[in-house]
Amino acid sequence: MKGMSSIVKKITQLLSGMIFLYGIYIITHGHLTPGGGFAGGAIIAASLIILVLAFGGDELTVVKRKEGSSVTESLAILAFLLFASFALIIGTNIFFHNYLPEGIIGNLVSAGVIPLYNILVGIEVAAALFTIILAFIIYKEEISK
Template sequence: MKGLTPIVKKIAQLMCGMIFIYGIYIVVHGHLTPGGAFAGGIILAGAFILLILAFGSEVIKLRKEESGSSVSESLSLLVTLILASTGLLIGSKVFFKNFLPPGQIGQLVSAGAIPLYNILIGIEVAAAIITIFLALIIFKEEEEQR
């Protein structure tokens, strides 16, 4: 895939870091402010998609990225399930039990295990969207090579 003009590249370079930090903010503050895992994860994926669209890449590199993103997607969903099962083992036997102490409302570290779930599902959503995007690009590139 070919990249775009230098103007677009420069703007993408300047913007994508800020978009990435904004996505992390939305994910981490999911239990305090509007937003959360799904919105923040898609913003994170948007930063990557912006970079890939602006700079372009070779198929081999894209394939490496795709395998990495699908691995992190599966891993984060697995860790979410393990965390949920931990609630089943500790204390009262309820799946998805919020077993950590709730803390003070409004603090960044509060609400028990909810921020952990938010971060994990944020990674999962971002990786899933990137995987779908990369699979489409790789498919098109392979079509063109033939």
């Protein structure tokens, strides 16, 4: 896939970092403010997607990136399942048990396991949306051949 003009490239470079940071903010404050894993993950995916669209890349690198993001997605879900069933393994017999200390309401580090779930959901959503876009790009490359 061909990249875009140098103006677009430069502006994308400037913006994508900020978008990425904003996504992280939304994810980590998921238990305090509106938003959370899904919304933040979508924002992070957007920051990665505009980079791919602006800079392009040959087909091989796109396929490689897709494999990487697909594995990341699976690993995030596995980690989520592990966190959720951790209490089952250690013997409290409760699925999705909130076993960490809950802290003070309103602090960034509070609410036990929920921020961790948010972070994993964020990784999974970002990787999944990125994979979908890359699959579209690969499909378009194959069609145009």
